[in-house]
Amino acid sequence: MSKNVSEQLLDILQGVGVENVYGVTGDALNFFVKAIEERDGVDWIGMKHEGNASFAAFGHSQTRENLAVCAGTVGPGALHLINGLYNAKKERTPVIAITGQINQKQQGTSFFQEVDLKKVFDDVCDYQAIIETPEQAPMVIQRAIKNAMANNAVCRIELPANVAEMKAENEQFVHPIKKYVSRLVPEESVVIEAANLLNNAKTVGILAGDGCRESRAAVIELSKKLNAPITHSLRASDIFDHDTDNVVGLTGLIGNPSGYNAVMKCDLLLMLGTDFPYIDFLPHETKTIQVDIRQENIGNRTAVSLGVWSDISSFLEILNPKVEQKEDTTFIDKLKKNFENWRQNMKEQASPTRENEPLHPQIFADLVNEHASNDAIFTVETGTSAIWAAHHISFYSQRRLIGSFNHGSMAVGLPSAIGAQMANPKQEIWCLSGDGAFNMAMQDFITAVKYELPIKVLIFNNSELSFVKLEMEQVGLAASLDALHETNVNFAEYAKLCGGDGVRVEHAKDIDAAVLQAKNSKKPFIIDAVVSSGALSLPPHIGIKEAIGFGTSKLKEVGQVISGDKKQWSNLKKELQSYFD
Structure with a gap:
């Protein structure tokens, strides 16, 4: 036929x-x-x-x-x-x-x-x-x-x-189609030039991206020889997790101070497999070496002293034997200590003893980190859920992290979790989502039920587009509370209506049990986490422009309160309660 x-x-x-x-x-x-x-x-x-x-x-x-x-x-x-x-x-x-x-x-x-x-x-x-x-x-x-x-x-x-x-x-x-794998090897003379620059630099910082996925061990080896702190992109969080030697965190809008300072205060910056887009968080006077398999990325965000067109594995295979061991550890020791202090501060922010209600979103992310399996796959939304994931989840062992890190789209979390679970039926899939993003894609929770996919969806339910609020305040605008407001259903009841399961959490004492219930569920599961919209996460460095923006925003919001705006007064109270509790 x-x-x-x-x-x-x-x-x-x-x-x-x-x-x-x-x-x-x-x-x-x-x-x-x-x-x-x-x-x-x-x-x-x-x-x-x-x-x-x-x-x-x-x-x-x-x-x-x-x-x-x-x-x-x-x-x-x-x-x-x-x-x-x-x-x-x-x-x-x-x-x-x-x-x-x-x-x-x-x-x-x-x-x-x-x-x-x-x-x-x-x-x-x-x-x-x-x-x-x-x-x-x-x-x-x-x-x-x-x-x-x-x-x-x-x-x-x-x-x-x-x-x-x-x-x-x-x-x-019609014929068999295969994916051919080859390597892009740099000229040795270029690698020798890179080695000389690295050996002559007093302090080196490494900014590592997803292009290092196959080269993790070699990057760590190089960082130890150079005593160079490793700052990573968000997408590379599951390559260079919080517990990896010499890792000092993230930079950028959702980064931390040690990650920012490692990039901005070194004598020479080595960019490996990253087209990090946020130019305000890159140095423009510092000597920089950039290595990338895509030639168009080299010098795309900041001027480079040396560009190397290569895959990271091939480059490091030739480079590492040519790099001399540095003895001075002052730079990296300070940054590692600062990173540990920051992590301790994050742990304190996520303590279940912080019982103020609505709850602190950090508590949920920290307990998911504690209970999720070592090979769990996490999908994160674009917004504050990505902040809580980056700050409170260590993507160690075989964990993976995916999201819309370059396109920056909302509504990626739930559907990509469905695809991830379909592709990896034996692994634990966690989706960390804001309420606004979930509302965009929630109809396909029914699809997860239909195909019996045991995805676990943590919804940070603060009835607000919180990241957009942060963006507004950064440029000096008073938060437009009506535009930012999200009118939500009870997401746990919605999960059950669809044929899945869920629990609504409003008290700190119930969070741990809810995370375990989600972990052990054989059905698609929603944790409806009722959290404060006042939880703040500021960038690792605030310049004059940003300080003026935030200050102007708060002055405008206070002015609205004085004029009798009850919504704005409620907004400011939430922020103060969240900060001081």
Whole structure:
């Protein structure tokens, strides 16, 4: 029996190990979905929203480090995929988006649901396989898959409704596709120059990013020879955890003082595998060496004294034997002591003895850190939940951390947790989310129930977009409380209504039991953590501009209180109670 183009597409996807397709079906995808239904070894994961489908594919691919697939039909369904695909692009995660398209006979006539998808997806996709004939299909499909796998990129396959059911052609062009691995080795003369700069510098700071994922041991070895503190990006938190030798934390808006000072006060900065974007938290007068596998990243954020185009493993393999052992430990000892003091302060902030209500969000994050398994996967939202995760969870052992660290999108946490759990059924998956972000994606908690995924969702429920509030105050605006307010349901009851389980926590004495209940649940579980909106997390360094901004904001808020604004008075009271309790 001859196969159609949809079945041929599925053959090729299964050939590269695709097991799940996340999406919402519809007319142009119906033949493809039918092919999945009749095939062993691959499942259609029906989501409630295509945007969540693309985030789920991201979570799957990111945690399994292989190709993942999402799908949406014709114009509206395809457009919903965009945000999650941008996240995959910015996190350099290989994802294929399959989009239906209207019948070719109707294209160009402004037909019902017609959208020029090639134009829309042009920025997010490295390559778009627009299938025009069955003869062409296997070549362009395989090209899209090869491109996604080779470049850790997003690519799209467009399947017109009329082509989807046509007889497949050119089977002889279908062949096994593998991901080829090679190394980018720098010239030895460049490495010698880097070694000389490092050996002659009095103090060295290392800023390490996700590009160091395969080089953790070599980076630590180098830091010990140089007595160089390691500051890491948020995305690299699960490479250089809080308990790793010479790690002194994060820099940036959600960083800590020792991480900031290690970067800003060294004589020479060594940037390894990071395109750290926050230029206000980088030195611009300091000698800097930047090593990156992507040449366009070198010197992208700050001027460099030496750029090295290489993967980090190859660079360090040549560099480390050429680096001399430094004897002076004054710089790193001071920073390590400051880091330990900061960690102790974080532990005190997270003490369950702080019983002020609404509760302190730090307590929940700290107890999740205590009880989560050593190989747990954490998805975090963009906002204050990322702050509490970065400050209170140590991603040691085999733990992983994923999120929207470069794209900065809300609503990544829940759907990426679904994809991560699908891809890693035996591992513990924790989603740390703000209430605003969860509200955007909450319909697919039903999907987690449908597929019996025991994800654990901790919602920091403060009825507010807290990170946006922090942004407003940083630039000198009084918080717009009506715009920031979130009207929430009882999330624990919502979990039960969907067929999962959950608990609402309003008292400190109940937090530990709630975390253990979530950990041991076989159903999708929500901890509805009723927390204070007044919990503050300031950047590790506040310059004159930021000080003026925060000061101006508070003066404006006090002025509103004096004029009789009861909401603003309530806001200030929460902040004071949270700070002094």
